[in-house]
Amino acid sequence: MLADTLQKSGFLAAFFCLLLGTFTARADEMPALTVTALQEKARLLKLAEHPTWLSLLHISGGKARILDPNFQLGEPGIGAQATLEQTLALLYGAEAESAVCRFPARQLWLARQLGMPRRPLAHCSALEEFRQRAPLETASLVFASENLSQPSSMMGHLLLKISGRDAQQRPLAHAISFFTDTATANLPKLFYESLLVGKRGYYTLSPYSEPVARYLAGEQRNIWEYQLALDEPSRELIQLHLHELRQTELTYFFDSYNCATLVNFIVSLAHPTLREPRGGWLTPLDVIKEAKAAGAIASTHVQPASRWLVRSLNEQLPSAARDEVQRAVHQSQPPASSAEATPNGFFALELARAYNRYLYEQGQRTHASWQAYEQQLGALRERSHTGKTLDAGEYKQPTATPPDAQFSVGWREQGEDGVVELRLLPASHRLEDDNRQYFSENALRLFELALQQGLRDGKLRLGALTVYGVESLIPYDSFTQGWSGRFELGWLPQNQADLRSRAKPAVHGGLGLSRRIAADVDLYALAGASAAYADKGAYLSLEPELGLIVREIGGMKSLLRYRYHSRASGQNIGLHSWQATQFLPIDQRNALVFDYRYKRRPGLARRELSLHFKRYF
Structure with missing residues (x-):
């Protein structure tokens, strides 16, 4: 074995390895050469390439995601090997007493790998x-559902919950959160800073009850808790690393270092295969899906927001029963049907409580009237529905949504012209996609790019570049109301005088109402407008829209839309546009999308057909 070592690493490396084995167990008696020997042994063991070491440094894709030089022990790009050697020099050198307090997780992991005694932390x-x-006895991934009004949480928010008992055996729970300041209406500036130069990141520790109250009551967002499967060594390593991050200056990048990526690095300390996520843009749901696939989830618990619970229970009751519950709640009286020991009686009672x-x-x-009525309903629950529970966890499952990125290729016929179209959506989904696991029909498109190659002229054109696009079609109900709307910003398709579409700088917006006229049918109407730039300058156009969405068997979906444009291409010409879209899922990662459009203005009409193959990733 010694001969092999000499052949592979040279006499000097073997000498230091042998010298290392002669050191005593007392860390404070180690001679100065220990640092050099430890560095050499770390090279032999290739610790700088170990997934756990890379997770401790928050390195993925060969790039350090934390830019703080005091964390990397050098300028960004110094590399995992150089940081490892600098860390060993600190932990086992003259500054060991303070270094072990700065990097307790690194010290713990390196001591385990190198067979060294741990330094005290008292x-x-x-x-x-x-x-x-x-205290950290259990840890959970916590997903707060999407909030389309907050740019930093458009795809949901992910935080880490840590729980345990203190010295007096009192149960404690805390939230580890990472976010940035998005309080601005200047979206271009926000995207520039959060994508290119980075924004100041806020890493916080707070009582878990605080974000729960904010998300559930303040923002009416559901919360899913996914308890992690962790052994004792992993729990200790994670807790020490959480302290390391508290002393670090973090820079927030919307696409590459956000709440999802930070939490993913933490979880990968216990499950190293999660460090390098598949795909490019890691979203909160990606982290949960990957953790579930890796067997890192031990159990799941959901806390539904009251608005979501009201809407979901509404769907379980006939119209007359819903009206009765609403009247009873406003009169602070138990609904008459809630005393019946039937499923509908139980649903009526739970709807009244929600x-x-x-x-x-x-x-x-x-608070007094809420509490008094809740006590009244609670007593009725004990009398008429003992032992019954409401399990909201199976109603909607975030982990069952399609992947958050997609690519499509297809053909589009535009009258006598035809184009091959390529479309890339790095995050997140379109209205025609499978939205059954969301709160309502919606779409979120960030930096969606469409390129078109002409079949006749061979020219490559920009079909569209949607910097930010969102649609939310929340069905209106008498309990919680609900507005629907859409907003788009970017180089968007604009109808020209000849009814062909060309990408132009534009902003679209609309506000209105949606109604669920049947269990799988939504009807909506939006009062919309757009501001765009054409050859003759900027112009405004009124664009009211009507639409119908039908969810069909096997995940298929049909969309019918009508939109009127008061000024096509900035001219005083009214234009009518009809669109029919059919979504046909092949499996969980593939689908076909057929689209038919008919446009008409005085003296001219045009038909367009398209067929796209879509791949989710």
Whole structure:
């Protein structure tokens, strides 16, 4: 074995490895040569390439995601090997007493890998205070559903919940969150800063009850908790690493270092295969899906927002029963049907409880009146529905949504012209996609690019570049109301005088109402407008829209839309546009999309057909 070592690494490396084995177990008695020997042994073991070491440094795709030189121990790009050697020099050199407090997780992991004794941490007052304040016996991924009004949470928000008992055996739960400031109406500036130069990131530790109250009551967003499968060594390593991050300056990048990527690095300390996610843009749902596929999820628990619960229970009851519940709640009386020991009686009771809580959270009911009515309904529940529980976890499953990125290729016929069209959507989904696991029919398109190759002239054109596009068609109901709307910003298809479409700088918007006229049929109407730039300058156009969405068997979906354009291409010419889209899923990652459009203005009409193959990834 010694001969092999000499052949592979040379006499000097073998000498240091042998020298390392003669050191005593007392860390404070190690001679100065220990650092050099440890560095050499780390090279032999290739620790700088170990997935856990790369997770500790938040490196993925060969790039360090934390830019703080005090964390990487050098300028960004210094590399995992150089940071490893610098870390060993600190942990086992003259500054060891302070270094072990700065990098306790690195010290723990390196000691395990190198067979070295662990240095004591009792003198690290900030670390000890953190461990006592935020014990970690269990850890959970927490997903707050999408909030389309907040740019940083358009795809949901992911945080880490850590729970345990303190020295007095009191249960404690805390949230580890990472976010940035998005309080601006200047979307171009926001995207520029968060995508190219980075924004200041805020890494916070707070009582878990605070984000729960904000998401559930304040923003009416559902919360899913996914408890992680962790052994004791992993729990200790994660807790120490959380403290390392508290001392680090973090820069937030919307696409490459956000709440999802930071939490994913933390989880990968226990499950190393998760460090390098598949695809490009890692979203909160991607983290949960990958963790589930890797067997890292031990259990799941959902906390539904009252608005979501009201809507889901509404779907379980006939119209007359819903009206009865609403009247009863406003009169603070139990619904008559809720006393019946039947499924509908139980649903009526739970709807009354959810609506009562929703009114309180919206400031329409005092705490005293909410509590008194809740006690009244609780007593009825004990009498008539003992042992029954409402499991909201199976109603909607975020992990069952399609992947958050897609690519499509297809053919589009535009009268006598034809084009081959390539479309890339790095995040997140279109209206025709399978939205059954979302709160409502919706779309979110970030930096969607469409390129068209002409079949006759061979020219390559920009079909569209949607910097930011969102649609939310929330069905209106008498309990919680609900507005629908759409907004698009980018180089968007604009109808020319000849009814051909060309990408032009534009902003589209609309606001209106949607109604669920049947279980799988939504009807909507939006009062819309657009501002665009054409050859003769900027112009405004009114664009009201009517639409019908039908969800069909096997995940198929049909969309019918009508839109009127008051000024096509900036001219005082009214244009009518009809569109029919058919979505045909092949499997979970592939689909076909057929689209037919008919446009008409005085003296001219045009038909367009297209067929696209779509791949989710």
